[in-house]
Amino acid sequence: MSTESSGSIENVLHEGRKFPPSTDFASNANIASEAEYQQMWDRAKDDPAGFWGEMAENLDWFRPYDSVLDGQMPETKWFLGGKINASYNCLDRHLDSWRKNKAAIIWEGEPGDTRVLRYQDLHREVCKFANVLKKLGVETGDRVTLYMPMIPELAIAMLACARIGAPHSIIFGGFSADAVADRNNDAQAKLVVTADGGWRRGKEVPLKAAVDESLERSPSVEKVVVVRRTGQEVDMVPDRDYWWHEMMEGASAECEPEQLDAEHPLFILYTSGSTGKPKGVLHTTGGYLLGTTMTSKWVFDLKDDDTYWCTADIGWVTGHSYIVYGPLSNGATTIMYEGAPNWPDEGRFWQMVEKYQVNIFYTAPTAIRAFVKWGDNWPNQYDLSSLRLLGTVGEPINPEAWMWYHRVIGQEACPIVDTWWQTETGGIMLSPLPGVTATKPGSCTKPLPGVVPDIVTKEGASLGDNEGGLLVMRQPWPSMLRTLYGDHDRFLQVYFSEIEGCYFAGDGARRDEDGYYWIMGRVDDVLNVSGHRLSTMEVESALVSHELVAEAAVVGFPHDLKGEGICCFVTLTSADGPEELKDELKAHVRKQIGAIATPDMIRFTNALPKTRSGKIMRRLLRDIAAGREEVGDTTTLEDFTVLARLREHNE
Ligand code: 7RM
Secondary structure (H helix, E strand, C coil): CCCHHHHHHHHHHCCCEECCCCCCHHCCCCCHHHHHHHHHHHHHHHCCHHHHHHHHCCCCCCCCCCCCEEECCCCCCECCCCCCCHHHHHHHHCCCHHHHCCCEEEEEECCCCCEEEEEEHHHHHHHHHHHHHCCCCCCCCCCCCEEECCCHHHHHHHHHHHHHCCCCEECCCCHHHHHHHHHHHHHHCCEEEEEEEECCCCCCEEEEHHHHHHHHHCCCCCCEEEECCCCCCCCCCCCEEEEHHHHCCCCCCCCCCCCECCEEEEEEEEEECCCEEEEEEEEEEEHHHHHCCCCCCCCHCCCCCEEEEECCCCCCHHEEEEEEHHHHHHCEEEECCCCCCCCCCCCCHHHHHHHHHHEEEEHHHHHHHHHHHHHHHHHHHHCEEEEEEEEEECCCCCCHHHHHHHHHHCCCCCCCEECCCCCCCCCCCEEECCCCCCCCCCEECCCCCCEEEECCCCCCCECCCCCEHHHHEECHHHHHHHCCCCCCHHHHHHHHHHCCCCCCEEEEEEEECCCCCCEEECCEEEEEEECCEHHHHHHHHHCCCCCCEEEEEEEEEEEECCEEEEEEEEECCCCCCCCHHHHHHHHHHHHHHHHHHHHHHEEEECCCEEECCCCCHHHHHHHHCCCCCCCCCCCCCCHHHHHHHHHHHHH
């Protein structure tokens, strides 16, 4: 671990506050006591097959599995022989009960338009769209890309894919045409579902135009379905492009769900790694659904009369697991909002909490930091008394932001669940149980049942209390990724080669004397910008693709709102560049990757600090970007004058 991480250990050690759940909350909670949690956790650790086999009774199976768990990590298989369908579990099984008339999705568009889809409605739309997909030639096993705004059709398309067993690959609507093309090509997607555009801060974000551009270099895609959302002008290519509403008009509402193997791929979701090429994290049906179903029940304490709102975008894993699959499998009411939190003003979320009487609210630290900056006056204008539980995800939450969330949003009456998990883990791994765990601001507390974490050295030795090290998982869990699409070797290498016999998460962490986990951030070259993972390599590649750029090194630096900002050190092909070139490069990166990757800072330099073997020492650049006077160990630096020159440049 570098000096920076021991620095953050020092920092959080001062955090001594503890917030136990109220007896009122505890007495009604799905997991109601420390003893119950301990008993579940011990059972799952000692007898994972017995534990998860029992949990799997919470899902509906067409055919029971022959065995719960086969093989050793990383090659573990869950529920072999079992036949299941995720869309059936999220929809059909609720139609036999009063839930058929319950709101499944309450949707609000940014302009203020709303739609409520009852379970029956959602089921009908999903069946119809599944038939549309079939009609357009999509078969079980084919990959379908979804590049859409946060509109109900996105959830419908996901569940329709799941119904016919066509893995979806959702690409966040903020990504560029190039990113869409790369992902289409990697997944060899056959069909793309998109929209003309979406609404973001009152502006139309074009999506179909980006798909058109991407298709110039992703030849596997045969058909495109386009939802009319904004009404903006789009080009429709005959025999390739189809309007959603026209196709749905004639589609039958009868569609039997495919009876799929538990290990049938449910989706691919691309996430950044420390090399340029994004990783296609693959999740399968039975294990993923079981993980998201149980964690939704445990962590969000879902009850039938709750109105639950996760503010994530479905383009990220949080939206997959905790807007769609987890809540719907539990028969919950889930809110979906299309737009920005500050449109038409900074009170939008709180206005919606009041309007829909939201009970459970799940958001990201980056959003909370923005709320803090916007001021208490916005939430204070609204009645937030319906809230009973708050959650966070995506990055470490600084205790100050936690306390604000507790005080101003939770009105000191709501437990906060700080949930640690990853695209790769499929579902929440470390989190308080709201009726059980006394929370400490800044800690994601303890492992959920079935999760056996450890903190180890680079050599794999377990560390003691409060010693910073690498976060690993010692046992497999049902919702873990099964492979990186098309690159099983990379899967083995990235997650299982670092620490013998363990899943390596890529995060640094420590465990305190109460067994609570404190995450210290990523140990690889992955940025976490507003809770979104970006690889430094991707941004560097984008910069270097500009004709005036010779070399680039990208690092994160502490950013008040985004958590991490993007700082780029750039060497140019000619002498010093004009200031305007910085703006041009920012725009260039934005075009190549998308708005979330827009650099916050660009610095021109005539050389980068490197090791003798030529590796850029990003660690030193991080110190410089953060404005730290003292930099870490420089003994491997090849040319000491580089550092001095970089510093001078700063002044
Ligand atoms: C769900 C998600 C994963 C990375 C992970 C961490 C960081 C996520 C927390 C957190 C501290 C948390 N998936 N992270 N949650 N760090 N406390 N509660 O975010 O694949 O996009 O990112 O995010 O570094 O490795 S992700």
